[in-house]
Amino acid sequence: MKFREKVARFMAGRNGVDQLNQALLWCYLFLAVLGLIWDGFTLLAFLVMITLFWRILSKNIYKRQAENRKYLTVVWKIKGFFSLRKRRFSERKTHRYRRCPHCKATVRLPYKKGKHTVCCPKCKKDFQVKI
Numbered sequence: 274m275k276f277r278e279k280v281a282r283f284m285a286g287r288n289g290v291d292q293l294n295q296a297l298l299w300c301y302l303f304l305a306v307l308g309l310i311w312d313g314f315t316l317l318a319f320l321v322m323i324t325l326f327w328r329i330l331s332k333n334i335y336k337r338q339a340e341n342r343k344y345l346t347v348v349w350k351i352k353g354f355f356s357l358r359k360r361r362f363s364e365r366k367t368h369r370y371r372r373c374p375h376c377k378a379t380v381r382l383p384y385k386k387g388k389h390t391v392c393c394p395k396c397k398k399d400f401q402v403k404i
């Protein structure tokens with residue numbers, strides 16, 4: 274049997290490399306570099322490596338996928354937070370962003386000075402804004 278076939282057979286029914294494992298690998302590399310400064314980081318890197326291999330070889334795919342989904346949700350939220358900041362900054366001369374007091378949704382408004390009544394596109398309730 275060829276090596277690749279052997280690997281494929283061994284990995285069948287196992288979790289393998291998902292996005293969370295990729296992140297763990299980067300985390301390991303980062304900690305391994307920091308390990309040059311302090312031995313504690315080397316120990317942490319070692320623990321991350323064990324977790325990484327354990328997740329790759331795990332046969333409880335359902336649980337590993339649930340972990341990966343949780344990780345992706347967090348990443349998505351962080352990305353969303355920063356992309357909104359970026360957009361707010363690039364549109365600062367034409368638009369203002371305000372939070373709806375009823376449903377907490379962020380509403381994008383044209384930049385017109387003064388007090389306005391705004392209808393929230395999400396919950397359809399009116400609220401006052403001062404720009």
Ligand SMILES: [Zn+2]
Pocket residue numbers: 373374375376377378393394395396397398
């Ligand atoms: Zn609303």
